[in-house]
Amino acid sequence: MEINQIKERIEQYKAEGKKLFTTSSFQTHSLVLLHILSQIDNTIPVYLINTGYHFPETIAFAEQVCKQFKLPLVDLKSETPKSMQRDTEGRLLFTSDPDYCCFMNKTQPLDVVLRVHDVWINGIRADQSKTRSAMLVEQPAPHGTIRFHPMLNWSKQQIWRYIKEHNLPRHTLDAKGYVSIGCEPCTRKPDPGMQEREARWYGLKKTECGLHTDLVSR
Known part of the structure; x- marks a missing residue:
């Protein structure tokens, strides 16, 4: 979408009385x-899904960016303490069941946020993965919420x-040398020739955390 189209859509949502929020991984891209949102409406809350495993640099960057852009930052954490996020052998879940770790620390906390909002403004792009390329600019999410993907058709070059x-x-x-930055235990520097997200959950048959698979209404 063009920037003026993004502005028009957001203004339309607001005119309809919808409650908006956005999330960010706070990577450079x-x-x-x-x-763009800061120029349209800097009252829209920005949720940092704080798993407790982020690089310290990411947390500091999130605070810096929201202060610079004058956006309200909301720190969203799981209600399940890390002491209870272990498997039957006592290992932290990211070592043995990363899907469930993502569910507890990302998907489940955000599901609570969806219950009290109407529109989730989400920055996914179609060129990032096969899953994301199948998404629409506007798509239903759980609890009657709308997923709004204004950057969907933007290219990496743009x-x-x-x-x-x-x-x-x-x-x-x-x-x-990092190009896709998530939780520290599940992020590595890419090898030459790797795609943007291939260095995440390296060696596993996993490319998404669940936010863009579980929190979509089909």
Whole structure:
């Protein structure tokens, strides 16, 4: 979508009395959506799904960005303490069942947020994965919520062109060779030739955390 179209859609949602929120992974490429939203309506809350396993650099970057863009940052955490996130052998779930770890720390907490909002503004792009390429700009989510994907048809080139044009800040791990940054235990630097998200959950048959598979109404 063009920026003016994003603005029109958001204004339409607000005119209809809908309650909006957005989420962000606070990677450098995620900042384009946040910057656009800050120019349209800087009262829309930005949820950081804080799993407790993020790189410290990501937490610091989230605080820096929201302060700079004057956006309200909401720290969203699982209600299940880490001491209870272990398998029968006492291992933390990210080592033995990363799908369930993602469910407890990302999908389940956000499901609670969906219950009290009408529109989830989400920055996924079709060129990031096969799962995301099948998504629509507007798609139903659980609890009658709408998923709104304004960046869906933006290319990687468009994203980086916008970042350069507006001199947006960069995540400090970019300079260390990371291209897709999630939880620290499940993120590695990519090998040459890897796609953007292939260094996440490396060696596992897993490409999504559940936010874009479980929290979609088919």
